[in-house]
Amino acid sequence: MKKILIISPHFPPSNLAAVHRSRLFAQHLPSFNWEPTILTVDEKYYEETLDYNLVKLLPAGLKIEKVKAFKVTKPRLIGDIGMRAFFQLYRRAKQIIRTQKIDFLYIPIPSFYAALLGRWLYVSTGVKYGIDYIDPWVHQFPDRTKLRHRLSEGIAKFLEPIAVRNASLITGVAEGYYQGVRERNPLLAQTCVFGAMPYGGEKRDHEVVSTLDIKPYLFAPNNKIQLVYAGAMLPKAYEPLEAIFKSIEQNIEKFSDLEIHFIGTGKSPDDPNGYNIKPYAEKYRLWEKVIFEYPKRIPYLDVLVHLDAANGVFILGSTEPHYTPSKVYQGVLSGKPILAVLHEASTALKVINTTNSGVAYPLNPYKLQELTNEFPGVFDKYLMCLKTFDPKQVKQEDLQEYSAYSVTQKLAGLINKAIDNRN
Secondary structure, rough: OOEEEEEEOOOOOEEEOOHHHHHHHHHHHHHHHHHEEEEEEEHOOOOOEEOHHHHHHOOOOOOEEOOOOOOOOOOOOOOOHHHHHHHHHHHHHHHHHHOOOOOEEEEEEEOHHHEEEEHHHHHHHHHOOOEEOOOOOOOOOOOOOOOOHHHHHHHHHHHHHHOOOOOOOEOOOOHHOOHHHHHOOOOHHHHHHEEOOOOEEEEHHHHHHHOOOOOOOOOOOOOEEEEEEEEEOOOOOOHHHHHHHHHHHHHOOOOEEEEEEEEEEOOOOOOOOOOOOHHHHHHHHOOOOEEEEEEEOOOOHHHHHHHHOOOOOEEEOOOOOOOOOOHHHHHHHHHOOOOEEEEOOOHHHHHHHHHOOOOEEOOOOOOOHHHHHHHHHHHHHHHHHHHHHHHOOOOOOOHHHHEEHHHHHHHHHHHHHHHHOOO
């Protein structure tokens, strides 16, 4: 088998969402003739809450190498784990590449600074490398009045060209995540392979949940229709969110039996009071009547437990089309019907409609008033869907390309192409 080194500074038991990208790739790469080794940072240097149940999801026999990191100082000057462990990761990676004869190096980001390891290790060892954009590195912060936001933008614009200069492969959760990289670095078109793969859904994760003694604790089942929105809010999702809340307020009797529970949507992963949704819910007098929010991120497997306890899944896109179908796949695996509001150009919209996995509203970002006017009718359709929904009716074959297995298969093909690229 060919050998791949994945540098993932965060890895289970870290509960950050990005760890599942590396975890699922590592699980399925051996099926495509790639033996993975994970290089990560020892969890005692993590700042976030740990979830050791996630370790139970790791494939047996996975090679995991851990390094130390500089501790967070007081006052906190540098928190990013990729910076605190940069030199330790470099030294160990260089050793692994040479002793284990690694064929390819793959670096999911964030941590964005870890991407620089690819260029440095390429120069010192000659190993080809790829960077996976889980989030865009160069982007504009919503609040550019803050000095640290403008500084972060400037640093990103300076460092990214250095990191990608010798990359053989650039991937992303969606094409839009790395499109700017290609435009800012036109020479990469001649030397680099590009490809997009969404997060893959993993059926085995749901099977493991049933073996753990985890009960829902954020809300109790009742006679109302309970929907769960799990995960961070997209930066440009608040306008459609407000349009929906306005519609619910104007038609409150129709929605009196509805509860939408927002989980892990806060301003900070570990802040139980960092509400993002609550101010909008209070503005439209929906707080703790229809809308509930639990800002703090809870463990991944706990999220699956709450999805299982709910009646359905609520998915909200944004005024941009960058929303991948993998979250839809996760919703389908919960066995619950989906209610979604997605940009009319989102690929996830088509997936929901073609697989009979729920009700999806095509959002025109320039006509948000239409969403306010039409949402009661969308909800009526969803009520009908709830009454008749059977998980067996979902066309699973149309979702297979979004499974973690299929997503990893695409990654393996892209890596093979990048290695064979002679440019």
